[in-house]
Amino acid sequence: MALESDLVSADTVEATEFPQLAAKYRVQGVPRTVVNETIHFEGALPEGRLVAELKKKLAAA
Amino acid sequence: MSLLQDKDREQVQQLFAGLSNPVKLVMFTQELDCEFCAQTRELVEEVASLSDTITAEVYNFALDKEKAQEYGVEKIPAVAVVGDKDYGIRFYGIPSGYEFSSLLESIMDVSAQDSGLSETTSTFLASLKDPLHIQVFVTPT
Numbered sequence: 003m004a005l006e007s008d009l010v011s012a013d014t015v016e017a018t019e020f021p022q023l024a025a026k027y028r029v030q031g032v033p034r035t036v037v038n039e040t041i042h043f044e045g046a047l048p049e050g051r052l053v054a055e056l057k058k059k060l061a062a063a
Numbered sequence: 064m065s066l067l068q069d070k071d072r073e074q075v076q077q078l079f080a081g082l083s084n085p086v087k088l089v090m091f092t093q094e095l096d097c098e099f100c101a102q103t104r105e106l107v108e109e110v111a112s113l114s115d116t117i118t119a120e121v122y123n124f125a126l127d128k129e130k131a132q133e134y135g136v137e138k139i140p141a142v143a144v145v146g147d148k149d150y151g152i153r154f155y156g157i158p159s160g161y162e163f164s165s166l167l168e169s170i171m172d173v174s175a176q177d178s179g180l181s182e183t184t185s186t187f188l189a190s191l192k193d194p195l196h197i198q199v200f201v202t203p204t
Contacts, residue, residue, distance in 0.1 A: 003197070004151045006178040007188040010195045011135075014165060016156020017200045019099060020138060029200045036198045049180065053187045056195075 066106050072113060078167060079114035082174040086117050089143040091124045091136045099157040103140035106157065110166070116174060142166070146173035162201055 004012035017024040017032055027036045035043040035052075041059045043052070067075065090107045092100040104121060111119035122130045124139045134143050134153075142154040144166070150173065158166040172178060180188075 003178065003180065003184065003188060003195070005172055005176075006180060006185060007191060007195070009191045009193065010188065010197065011151030011153070012197045012199070013153045013155055014158070014162060014199050014201060016099075016158075016162065017202050019156035023138075024200060027198070027200065032200050032202045034200045036200070038194075038196050049184055053184045057187060 066102065067109055072109075075110065075167065076113045078171070079116065082114055082116040082171070084116070084146055084174045084176060086170050086174045087143075087145040088117060088119045088170075089134060089145055090119060090121045091127075091131055091134070091139050091141040092121060093124045093139060097139055100140045103142065103157045106159075106163075107142055110170075117170065144169040144173050146176060 004010045015023060017029050023029075027034065027042070031044060033044075033046055035047070037043075037056065037059075041056070043055065047055065088107050088111055090104060092104050094100075107121070108119050111117045124131055124136070124141075131137075134141075134149070136143070136153070138155055140155070140157060142158065143149065144152045144154070152169050152173065154162065154166055154169075178185075
């Protein structure tokens with residue numbers, strides 16, 4: 003998604019190397035995806051579901 | 064010391080054989096106080112050596128502050144996968160295990176300049192008005 007849109011940036015963060023960040027976003031299980039600091043997803047989501055969920059949560063935010 | 068085994072190197076080389084556009088792996092590291100920096104640097108340089116289309120640019124996080132700012136890098140080790148432009152793709156921490164294939168896939172996608180996403184996703188992306196910062200937390204497998 004980062005590739006396709008100039009507005010999107012994507013970080014893959016190795017949780018054990020950055021424990022303060024993991025603590026900040028309360029990462030307990032991985033993968034955990036955090037979008038714009040406040041939207042969280044647990045587990046691996048297939049593309050379709052991720053987009054559907056993002057649409058809902060962004061509209062609600 | 065090679066971090067990749069011979070058969071892995073061969074597989075990766077084959078994977079990279081079809082790369083069309085150049086990719087830069089821009090890496091930020093430092094000598095002290097960074098447990099996985101040296102290994103990440105080795106891995107990045109090794110991956111870059113497997114294809115003429117891939118180059119590794121290594122910067123010192125402490126000394127090359129302007130570069131770090133340019134790439135928005137605040138923690139290390141950090142690897143930015145850059146093609147004809149910076150798409151905002153970053154790997155923080157050593158990309159080992161499962162993350163290694165993510166790194167390879169990023170390189171492939173950036174080189175192809177094709178996200179491989181569905182039309183629904185593309186439509187969603189086109190509708191965005193504000194920045195979307197996605198952080199995926201993983202652990203080494």
